[in-house]
Amino acid sequence: MTISASQVKELRDKTGAGMMDCKAALKETAGDMEQAIDWLRKKGLSKAAKKSGRTAAEGLVGVATEGTKGAVVEVNSETDFVARNEGFQGIVKGIATVALTTAGDVAALAAATLPSTGKSVADSLTDAVATIGENMQLRRTACLSVENGVVASYVHNQVADGLGKIGVLVALESTADVAELAKLGKQIAMHVAAHDPTPAAVRTEEIDPALVEHERKFFSEQALESGKPAAVVEKMVEGRIRKFYEEVTLLKQNFVMNPELTVEALVAQASKDLGAPVAVKAFVRMVIGEGIEKEVSDFAAEVAAQAGL
Template identity: 45%
Template sequence: MQITSGMVKELREKTAAGLMDCKAALTAMGGDMEAAIDHLRTKGLAAAAKKSSRIASEGVVCAHVEGDSGALVEVNCETDFVARTDNFIGLAKEVAALVNAKAPRDVDEALTLPAGGESLGEKLVATVAKIGEKISFRRFARLETPAGAPGMIVPYIHAGGKIGVLVAISGADRSNAAVAGLAKDLAMQVAAAYPTYIGRSDVPGPVIEREKGIYREQAKASGKPDKILDKIADGKLEKFFGDFCLVEQAFIKDPDRKVSQLLADAGKAAGAPITVSAFARFQVGEGMEKRSDDLAAEVAKQLGQG
């Protein structure tokens, strides 16, 4: 039976075992998923298999920057208690350093990378057995400065690793202390104001049209005449840009100035344009199901008494 990548992925999700281990188990068991799970358990991966269905929505975001590149990773566990331990934080930092050094295409490839005599996936499984909680490497972002051009990658970690940011700046390197300071402020800006795009030119056309359509319908429903609907929609679109585009946002340390003004002033002082070429922002557990720690309420709900 042919072992597909989808089968390997499904087995990894069920057991948290390494990709190569999953492929080998499926091959040995002729593609039988349940038999492959048992096969992995007999090889000492039972702890990971038992915990694979648990919710791992706590954890940390870590960054690693070296040279002209940086990586931001989110590594998850089940409880905030484990997330705050030195061992778990050390593991997340190791993951960030490995991703930055090896530049994998995705998480699946990252899990196959060598990490001290074993693959990263195997290391995570071994850690599951050691700490007694499900652990997952959820996602990463890796940024680089353009080759041969001045630039810098600046990290910012907030709230003990609950929010992490990387910002890539073009036009000056770290030897320019003023620009490096601005880059750190912009990383804090991304953490606090949560922009989606760098500038308005980065907003996809369909998104703009959808927003304008919503604003037109809102204005029409409020009784505004048709001849001014487009003008109203354009005005609200400016607010959208101000909320979701980094360079259009009011600077958190001086709301009377936009980020674009800060970049322009920095460019004049540096004698070259200073721009944000990319950014990434992760918040632990965003978009994930959260575990319920209120056991009494959960039991009551199950019994139909809540």
């Protein structure tokens, strides 16, 4: 049976598969387009399975907000090149939007339907692996919501709307004007992107007491080595604890856009200006590849090994 160039092009446009693979698929299925798509999908799934073991530490963080709710997702790929692929960007953007309905549950998000494909998020990523040719993984997701107010977002190193290397959500509870709250929320989100409060605590009382006690003990031992009197040592330790809170607590940090103000003072001023109390309820900061141990490849060693040297 003769397979026309137009048939090959149509199949390639629909699947993103290589020209020779498309031609082979059409020959195997006697020119039936739908069967050829399935044939390629089966072949692609086999390839995708082999790729699934490769380290995926690049990719994109995607954010989506809808009034009082916001979601952030991390979808990994093997190379930064794929992050610039419009098809991959579209998938991540779609996944972030779906994440608004899954309350920060990765398993629920993976099983949810992606509207653009009509398939589950997990199956859509598997298909994308076959088409794009790299391992891809939905790694994590988080969702914030408030009863009144906004969930604002900011994306750092943005490659497309709502997609980049660092994604931040900030939940503000207030009955103040939503547009003004959104501006404030974005400013705080930008601050969080620049000055990572780790562990992720809004207020000092949210920090694990065991961690505070550990730091206090460390500072005490350090101060005692100075040989200063106990009263002086105590003051030194309290000063170091205050500094510790400033480093790891969002509200105690100096605001990146105006270091003369703490974030707490910024929010207090906004409450006065907007005529209604404003409270930072929570925040999420997600960085692409954070915590993933990347494989370091010695290309020369690989070549030598293959050559038997």
